[in-house]
Amino acid sequence: MDTQEIIRNQVTANPVVLYMKGSPKFPQCGFSGLAIQILQACGVKNLVTVDVLADPAIREGIKVFSNWPTVPQLYINGEFIGGSDIMRDLYSQGELQSLLEKATA
Template sequence: MSDAVFDRIRSEINANPVMLYMKGDAMFPQCGFSARVVQILSHMKVPFQTANVLEDAGLRDGIKAFSNWPTIPQLYVKGELVGGCDIVTEMYQSGELESLLAEHGVVPASASASASA
C-alpha cells in the first residue's frame, strides 16, 4: 500500500474530529450501510467530514489496509476507528456512541453553537 494513501488518511483523521470513509458522500450516500451511518450522525447533529472511497480506488483499498478492517463505511472519532455500520448502529442504540463522542469533546452542532454564544 502506498505511503501517500496512508499519509492522506492519517492527515484526514487527525484534521477532522469525526471522519467517515464511505461510499458516496453525506448528501448522496451510494450504499445503505454508508447512508445509515450518515443518518445516525446527522440525527445526533454531529459535525463530520466524509471521504468517498468510490472516487479513489487507492483510498478504497488503502483505508481497509490502514485500519485492518475489511468493510466500508468506517467511522473515526479523534483518530480512532470506531467501526462500521453495525457497530455504529449498536453503539447509537445503546447510548454508547453519544458517550464516546462526549468523552472526546465532540458535541452536537446545536450545542456547540449555543455554548459559544
C-alpha cells in the same frame, strides 16, 4: 505523500471522519446511508466525509489502515470505531453519542 499518510492526516486533523461510498446527500450504498442517518441522529455538525468511490487508492488504503475489510468506517479523534453495524449498536446503547460529544466539545 503516500495513501496511508493521507488517511492518517485525515483522521487526526478532524474530530469525526466517515469513509463512505458516496456523499451524505447521496450515499451510494445502504450501509453508508445508515451511517449518515446515525450521525445525523446524534446531531453531528463537524463531520468530514471521504467518498471512497472517488479515489481507488483511498478505497483500498482505508481497509489496510484500519485492518477492516468494509466501508463505511467511522473515526472519532483518530480512533477507528467501526462500520454501520457497530455504529448502530453503540448508538442504541448511548455510547456513540457520548463519544461524539467528547470529540466535538
